Amino acid sequence: MASTLIGKRAVVIGAGMSGLTAAGALANRFDQIVVLERDTLPSEPTFRAGTPQARHVHGLLLSGQRALSELFPGFEQDLARAGAVPLRAGLDVRVERPGYDPFPQRDLGWSGYAASRPTIERAVRRRVESHPNTMLRQRCRVTEVMASPDGTVVTGVRCENDTGTSETITADLVVDASGRGALTLALLDSIGRPLPEETTIGIDLGYATCIFSIPDDASTDWKGVMTFGQAPHNSRGGLMLPLEGNRWMATIGGRHGNVPPGDAEGFLTYAKALRTPTIYNAIKHAKRLDGVARYGFPESVRRHFERLDGFPRGLLPIGDAICRFNPVYGQGMSVAALEACLLKRLLRESGETADPIAELASTFFKEMQTLIETPWSVAVLDFAFPETQGQRPADFEATLKFGIALTRIAAEDPAVHKLTLEVQHLLKPLSVYRDPDLLRRVFVKMAEA
Ligand SMILES: Cc1cc2nc3c(=O)[nH]c(=O)nc-3n(C[C@H](O)[C@H](O)[C@H](O)COP(=O)(O)OP(=O)(O)OC[C@H]3O[C@@H](n4cnc5c(N)ncnc54)[C@H](O)[C@@H]3O)c2cc1C
16 A cells, blocks of 8 residues: 555545545545544534535435445445435436426436435545544634745645644645635635636526425325426426435525525425426425525536646645536536546556656646536526526527427437436436437437427
8 A cells, every 4th residue: 555655644625525525535545634624523414504505405416426436335335324215217206397297207227316415425424534544623624725935836724723723734735625615716816826717607596495204195106306497487496305214305496586485485385386386286285394494506617727827736626616516407516526536546547657746636627627518518508598697608599409309309218318317417428419320310300390
């Protein structure tokens, strides 16, 4: 093992999904990995202040589930033991979209799991804690990433520990998994380097979520429901998934002011006005287990670190610090886990080079573009709503027409249905739609339309 080490200490800022998966990727490559988290980390799967989004539905895509299993072999069994609910892809979640209420439900041959975000995160945290060379320090807020006087090398972090004292921790590598990436931007600014350009898609999304006990007479035709509005006029939608403990988590929301209120009665009224009645009918008499949690998500953001000329050695932003996606598509945790797998591979491949850390960030930024391409192209679909702010792609109308035709074929043909779900779950890249036979069928449908 000693020959595979590339540094003495790595520090990870943040014990969210990106930080924990990054810590898993770094495990055998440094003498010591220290994860610093500002929150108190609960021993039970409960909510905490630093990740307010955890109060809302968190779907785990199959790519994310597989990436987590690659980082932590046997992870799926951990989820099952924690009470996560198995879902047959294509069958167990009723998808309602305009023209298909519901979209054909068929078993496409694989299973995923539904669980609350705290349960998923705690399962990952337990794996990270079990690594003997990894230390998780809670109530420890990083205040600054430190660099050499000329700004070329990151040397560690300064943090405020749980006694309120300021502390300096030296490190060969600092991974910024703090979500917002503010510490990375502050460092670049302080050493006079340019900040990364940003592409933003302003969606102005408002979310509200409630948890219900699943009633005895609940439908047996589905375990979860996804209801889409009708773009461009109706942005209201809902997603209800089962959670551990025989519960449903229902998240409903809309855009540009069309948002749910924060009281229980208002929540039901808003659910009743969704395009289809399935979620409302399921929850109207169900026992509500807590209050209404709300969240506002202004925009998807992609920071173009890959366009920067040079980057301080020993610093790596990851996860939401690089790219934040519209949560409706359920991509963030899975992209975080896929990025951690990429990090693990790059560290393995760079093992023989003289200074594996020197090129790590620039190679990572370059290679993750492929990884982000498909999820970002999904986020771009938000331009179907005319109020969406940002640079609408020139060929967007053609993209929409292509998508409508592809959906029609997927409804008729289980093999194409499976393919589209594999792309949505980030198991296959968008480029699979360029298959000549499929293209021909799509163009025929477009002509018919
Ligand atoms: C409403 C909503 C719903 C979502 N639904 C889904 C979904 O269905 N499926 C999905 O895959 N993704 C979903 N996401 C996205 C997902 O939550 C994130 O993309 C994913 O968890 C990766 O985030 P992260 O770890 O990079 O950052 P975060 O989750 O923000 O974690 C950052 C961590 O860093 C800590 N931290 C911050 N600053 C400091 C500091 N200075 N010092 C120490 N610690 C610090 C925070 O306390 C936190 O623990 C959703 C997001 C939102 C907003």
